[in-house]
Amino acid sequence: METHAVRAEGLQKRYGEKRALDGFDLTVHRGTVHGLLGPNGAGKTTAVRALATLLKLDGGRAQVAGVDVGKDPRGVRAKIGLAGQYAAVDELLSGRQNLELFGRLFHLGGRRARLRADELLEQFDLVEAAAKSVGDYSGGMRRRLDLAASMILAPEVLFLDEPTTGLDPRGRGEVWEAVRALVDGGTTVLLTTQYLDEADKLASRITVIDQGRAIADDTPAELKNTVGGDRIEVVVAEDSDLVPALAVVARVCEGEPSVDRAERRIHAAVADRVAALTEVARTLQDQAVQVEDIGLRRPSLDDVFLTLTGHTTKDSEEPGEPAPSVREEVPA
Amino acid sequence: MSAHLTAERRPLTAERTPVDLSVDSGDERRLYWALADSLNVARRFLTHYRNKPSYILWQLGFPIISVLLYGYVFSGAMKAPGGEGGSDAYRDFLMAGMFVMTMAFGFMNTATGVVYDATKGVIDRFRSMPMAPSAVVTGRGLTDIIVACAELTILALTALAMGWRAHGSFGETVAGFALLVLLRFSLIWVGVWLGLLVPSPEAAGGLYAVVFPLTMVSSIFVPTSSMPGWLGTVAAWNPISSTGTAVRELFGNPVGADGSWIEQNALLMAVVWPLVVTAVFLPLAVRRFQKLSR
Numbered sequence: 235m236e237t238h239a240v241r242a243e244g245l246q247k248r249y250g251e252k253r254a255l256d257g258f259d260l261t262v263h264r265g266t267v268h269g270l271l272g273p274n275g276a277g278k279t280t281a282v283r284a285l286a287t288l289l290k291l292d293g294g295r296a297q298v299a300g301v302d303v304g305k306d307p308r309g310v311r312a313k314i315g316l317a318g319q320y321a322a323v324d325e326l327l328s329g330r331q332n333l334e335l336f337g338r339l340f341h342l343g344g345r346r347a348r349l350r351a352d353e354l355l356e357q358f359d360l361v362e363a364a365a366k367s368v369g370d371y372s373g374g375m376r377r378r379l380d381l382a383a384s385m386i387l388a389p390e391v392l393f394l395d396e397p398t399t400g401l402d403p404r405g406r407g408e409v410w411e412a413v414r415a416l417v418d419g420g421t422t423v424l425l426t427t428q429y430l431d432e433a434d435k436l437a438s439r440i441t442v443i444d445q446g447r448a449i450a451d452d453t454p455a456e457l458k459n460t461v462g463g464d465r466i467e468v469v470v471a472e473d474s475d476l477v478p479a480l481a482v483v484a485r486v487c488e489g490e491p492s493v494d495r496a497e498r499r500i501h502a503a504v505a506d507r508v509a510a511l512t513e514v515a516r517t518l519q520d521q522a523v524q525v526e527d528i529g530l531r532r533p534s535l536d537d538v539f540l541t542l543t544g545h546t547t548k549d550s551e552e553p554g555e556p557a558p559s560v561r562e563e564v565p566a
Numbered sequence: 567m568s569a570h571l572t573a574e575r576r577p578l579t580a581e582r583t584p585v586d587l588s589v590d591s592g593d594e595r596r597l598y599w600a601l602a603d604s605l606n607v608a609r610r611f612l613t614h615y616r617n618k619p620s621y622i623l624w625q626l627g628f629p630i631i632s633v634l635l636y637g638y639v640f641s642g643a644m645k646a647p648g649g650e651g652g653s654d655a656y657r658d659f660l661m662a663g664m665f666v667m668t669m670a671f672g673f674m675n676t677a678t679g680v681v682y683d684a685t686k687g688v689i690d691r692f693r694s695m696p697m698a699p700s701a702v703v704t705g706r707g708l709t710d711i712i713v714a715c716a717e718l719t720i721l722a723l724t725a726l727a728m729g730w731r732a733h734g735s736f737g738e739t740v741a742g743f744a745l746l747v748l749l750r751f752s753l754i755w756v757g758v759w760l761g762l763l764v765p766s767p768e769a770a771g772g773l774y775a776v777v778f779p780l781t782m783v784s785s786i787f788v789p790t791s792s793m794p795g796w797l798g799t800v801a802a803w804n805p806i807s808s809t810g811t812a813v814r815e816l817f818g819n820p821v822g823a824d825g826s827w828i829e830q831n832a833l834l835m836a837v838v839w840p841l842v843v844t845a846v847f848l849p850l851a852v853r854r855f856q857k858l859s860r
Contacts, residue, residue: 286694290859316694322687326614338606339697341589349585387587
């Protein structure tokens, strides 16, 4: 059995002058959650749409669940589920009617479509809302229904394109739990996100994409190691404390400490974490600098992105791939 | 919710086994599945009306109000073509126009439905599924024809209640309604094309501003012979005028033909125009649909 759920080599996709995919490579192992991380316009959505047979590639080869995307798109479609940037469910139908409709369109026939809808409503905790019109669902419920609809044939590979964009924190939590449960059930998930904490929380492996190219591919932990060791973080109580505190941190850290003046926060990479923390805490106390918070933290994926690309996730936004205008849904 | 999330497809009760998910890939019986998929897409739209029956009345609001407005408020001042018969004759003239207008505006429903599905990712979902891609459009078209028939029934009953009558034979009356449905059929492809062209549902709503004058410059409300010369000619060559004139002839209602070629051949043109519109816009719509994968 093929051990790779997705295998893509040198994918090319051009829109006029813009190269949405520029030699993009990706390998996703079976039974894992793989995060595709990058800012708006990096090519995440283009990559997923191409792998899900929605876009024709200009170059490169891709296999999904062992089937060639270019040669047998229908074969691919029978083995994948796709939940795009919108909860692509019908608002004028109830949750159950949606699942039955998609079940019929997946050629389950009326009886099995009904039974499968029952199973999925249970699995995604939508039994109580089953008869309600989807127009009255919260954002999180809608996404769960969307996930359920993409899981009708229990596909081998599930593509989730920014599954929590536009959701409030509660909705995000609901979707995360649903995704984790799917993976425990054996589904391979390729997930795009521009939320770094999302990739960190869900994915066992992350591909960082920038300007249509994979610029890193590793575990979240290893990716963080590439930015160096742990960070020390000091928040002082008064603006006037920033200068002496900065001097103290600068003595123990590697490289330049960075300062967030608005939040009176200093952070810097350190080699020997415990020694550095002890030293900084003791010196600050000696100098009577008022500390609001002090601690060590692992580097975030924001730090990773900055190290890999030289720019933060925010300044690589381009007009080429517009951000989805997802409506904010707040659960009642 | 965490307590309810189950990792595996557990049976709901002890005696229920998981649903068998093996399906026909559709490779063998393509035509069968193309048809079955279309019917299921149509079932979706018809379920909208079952869930919210008031929708069809909302859609009919404008023609029904127009029937009442023109039929009662204006008909005293409006003269039927030829001038004889007074307000009743104008009402008879008007009703066929209302039927035509409802069919003509119908493509807005198609466009709105398509643009909604295109922008909300529903068409993408369909295209990522192992169903017949054509069913997305054919299912929509099938629904539009069914809805058009329902609309015509409701409008005809309203018209009958107001004293309108078809004076032609049964066959002629059926032929008249068939021409109306043919017009609606040809406009499905205009609607699909526009629906895939415009960027948002809001923009689709703006199409009314263009469509409304286009339907007014026709024989729907008044005979084209009553318009200034050049405008009358433009209006007479408006495809929906041909349907209007043909239907009036078949219903035995006042026609107001001015003896020009286009009006004398209204029956022929009421068939030719929709075929021309279909021949132009069906390929355009298909191309637009294929362009989605670029």
